[in-house]
Amino acid sequence: MKTILKYTLSFTVGLVNSLFGAGGGLVAVPLFKRQGLSQKEAQASALSVILPLCIISAAIYNHLGYYKLSDALGYIPFGVVGTFIGTAIMKKVPDRILRKVFAAFMIYTGINMLMR
Amino acid sequence: MDLYMIISSLLAGVLGSMGFGGGSVLIIYLVNFLNLPQKQAQGINLIFFIPCAILSVITYRKRGMVKLRRTLPVTLFATVGAILGFIILKFIPTEILSKLFGGFLVTFGVIQLLKKVR
Numbered sequence: 284m285k286t287i288l289k290y291t292l293s294f295t296v297g298l299v300n301s302l303f304g305a306g307g308g309l310v311a312v313p314l315f316k317r318q319g320l321s322q323k324e325a326q327a328s329a330l331s332v333i334l335p336l337c338i339i340s341a342a343i344y345n346h347l348g349y350y351k352l353s354d355a356l357g358y359i360p361f362g363v364v365g366t367f368i369g370t371a372i373m374k375k376v377p378d379r380i381l382r383k384v385f386a387a388f389m390i391y392t393g394i395n396m397l398m399r
Numbered sequence: 400m401d402l403y404m405i406i407s408s409l410l411a412g413v414l415g416s417m418g419f420g421g422g423s424v425l426i427i428y429l430v431n432f433l434n435l436p437q438k439q440a441q442g443i444n445l446i447f448f449i450p451c452a453i454l455s456v457i458t459y460r461k462r463g464m465v466k467l468r469r470t471l472p473v474t475l476f477a478t479v480g481a482i483l484g485f486i487i488l489k490f491i492p493t494e495i496l497s498k499l500f501g502g503f504l505v506t507f508g509v510i511q512l513l514k515k516v517r
Contacts, residue, residue, distance in 0.1 A: 290476050297477030301484030302491075303500045304441025305448075308420040309507050311473065318469055326418030327456075327464035332474045333418075334452040336481055341445035343485055350442030358408035358425065358447045365412020366451040370458045373417055381417070386508055388419055393504030 289314065296329075300336040304344070307333045312385065322378035322385075403432055408447070415448055416455040423504070430497075437493045 292314040300307035311329035312322075320328060344350060373381075407428035414424060425447060429440035459465050491499075 289473075293473040293476035294480035294483075296473065297480030297482075298484040298487075299480075299503065300477070301481040302488050302496070303503070304438075304445045305423050305426055306420040306500065306504065307477070308415075308418045309504065311477075312418055313507070313510075314473065315466070315469060320466055320469065324464050324466055327459035327462075328466050328470045329418040330416070330452055330459065331456045331465045331467075331470050332477055334449070334456055335474060336477055337445050337448050337452060339478070339481060340485075341442065341449060344438070344442035344445055347489070349436075349438040350446070352446065354439065355443040355446040358404070358411075358443070359450055361405055361408035362412035362415070362425075362447050362451045363454065365409045365414075366416040366454045368409075369413040369416030370455055372413070373459070373464075374462075385419060388414065388508075390505055390508030393501050393506070393508055 289318070296332060297336055300333060301340050301343070304340065307336060322382050323373060326373065326381070326385075403428060407432075411444070411447065412451050415451050437496050438488070 292310055296307045296311045296314070299305075299310055308326070308329045311332050312325045315325035315328045316322065345352065407425050411425035414420075425444045426437075426440045429435045429443060430437060435443070456465065488496075
């Protein structure tokens with residue numbers, strides 16, 4: 284049962300990444316925590332799973348003609364700056380705070396999407 | 400280039416690099432403020448996230464935070480899931496896609512919160 288759940292959740296991570304273009308981490312982090320990783324390890328590991336998925340998804344989305352590469356370029360520099368901030372936060376902020384922020388963020392985003 | 404754009408992409412970078420599925424922030428900005436089609440917004444977010452993810456993963460690997468023994472099988476099955484996702488993606492109407500995403504996020508958020516209360 285546990286193994287089935289693990290495979291189902293893993294499958295869902297990929298499904299979500301390709302279907303929504305985001306949100307895989309929201310499934311992956313709890314999955315890794317179930318496997319005994321700490322909050323931070325789970326978040327970091329989730330990212331390492333999402334990276335290859337994003338590359339594949341980005342390529343296919345582009346191939347399907349949903350967007351152009353040039354559409355995204357303007358945002359990337361700020362994203363990179365944000366990445367430096369985020370990785371620094373991951374170093375300093377305690378697990379339990381991250382956990383709460385994580386959950387709150389999920390709900391906030393979900394409600395936002397539903398309201399559209 | 401305006402303030403919203405800067406804040407959105409900055410925030411998306413911060414949250415995304417922490418594994419928070421931060422791409423949602425950028426997608427919300429692209430769809431709500433720029434009125435871009437959902438699928439285009441998702442595509443932009445995907446490309447945007449790649450450099451962020453690369454930098455993040457390199458950093459976390461150095462810190463020993465990435466557990467490869469755990470991530471490899473997950474990545475494998477995730478790839479299979481992604482294939483199904485692409486098939487659905489081709490046929491699903493945009494409005495349903497947005498609502499589905501919202502529902503998914505709220506569900507997972509609630510589950511997370513409930514777990515903590517215990």
